[in-house]
Amino acid sequence: MTIQPDTKLSKEYTKLLSRREELSKQETSLKREYTTLLRKMVSLMTVLQELEDVDALADQSFSPVLLSKIPELEEYQHMLLQLDGMDSERIEIPDNLAESYSLYRNSSMLYKDA
Numbered sequence: 001m002t003i004q005p006d007t008k009l010s011k012e013y014t015k016l017l018s019r020r021e022e023l024s025k026q027e028t029s030l031k032r033e034y035t036t037l038l039r040k041m042v043s044l045m046t047v048l049q050e051l052e053d054v055d056a057l058a059d060q061s062f063s064p065v066l067l068s069k070i071p072e073l074e075e076y077q078h079m080l081l082q083l084d085g086m087d088s089e090r091i092e093i094p095d096n097l098a099e100s101y102s103l104y105r106n107s108s109m110l111y112k113d114a
Helices: 003-051 054-059 064-069 073-085 095-106
Strands: none
Touching: 003 095, 064 073
16 A cells, blocks of 8 residues: 555656656747747848838837827837937846846847857
8 A cells, every 4th residue: 555655656756747848848949939030020120120211210209199099108108218218238127027038138140040
């Protein structure tokens, strides 16, 4: 009878190890997909910057018509204007976004750099 709890524990331990391995593989896959998405975004942003005048886009804000329809955007517009005026080193990244931000900063943008 003492053998049963041990086998039960070993089966549970094996299940947990298997689950951990599965989650680890999923994390790796998600990081790879995230990097691919970042590369596509950078490519798209590069194309858009070539098509549009970057200085004209930087000066744009939400239109008064849009702000009258969605007054909540005014707060976001104010925050965006504040961020535009700040040094990028002075911007604090919240704890819940720190891992995503570091993953973004450390991702190579070209496949050959990976």
